[in-house]
Amino acid sequence: MSEKVISIVAALIRDEAGRLLLVRKRGTAAFMQPGGKRDAGENDVAALMREIDEELGCQVVAESVRPLGLFDAPAANEPGFRVRAAVYALDVAGPVMPQAEIEEAVWADAAMLSQLHLAPLTRDHVLPLARLP
Template sequence: MTTLHIAAACLLDPNDRLLLVRKRGTHALMLPGGKREPGESPVQALQRELEEELHLRLEAATLTPLGRFQAPAANEADTWVQADIFIARLHQPVEAAAELEELAWLAPGEPLPDNLAPLLRDQVLKALPGLLA
């Protein structure tokens, strides 16, 4: 079993909607972020991925750690992800870039989509108390 080390963000807009992304050629909605490269800290990897995927530049000080979570990978068989997850507020529009095919928003109290990645569905949303009840 392979483990991928990733960093991802719960990006919230002014209405507390959570940004979800879907990569090209995949089915699962997940948090923006991605794999860490050798020598990168979780924050450095997340900053790089957010700029590549969303043209979004966030200062490290704006990223609040939520925790480290582990779950089966959404798009790769026999693979787990170990994810450092951060929370940040969005104060500017974002657009899909790089390998992203879709952006979606999950509003507080809204039913959860059926195609959420296991990490998000089973771990991260439970760690956001009150936010997406």
């Protein structure tokens, strides 16, 4: 039986110090990019804007959104599933405050990343794009 695929959008967000914003959903262990599934009729940018507002209470700076590619990885929280993620680099405005299903948000530097349990998409695809070890 073939693996099932979850199609998502994900954001690579860095602060002025170059740290990477990672989130952890309530009841899970893996840190990952903010983002999520598209609602019916939503394009990638609209989905990212909605998800980041809902999950983190901050706003995407629309003119900052840059596509980085489409990546496949094992899903961090759904055994037997894969994620197919359209990943975008973007900037946010306003304070980052975890809400909705997000339990924790961290600004991770290279040293902190080695201490975190990272989702496969983050570890295998996003960190190389972010040029953090």
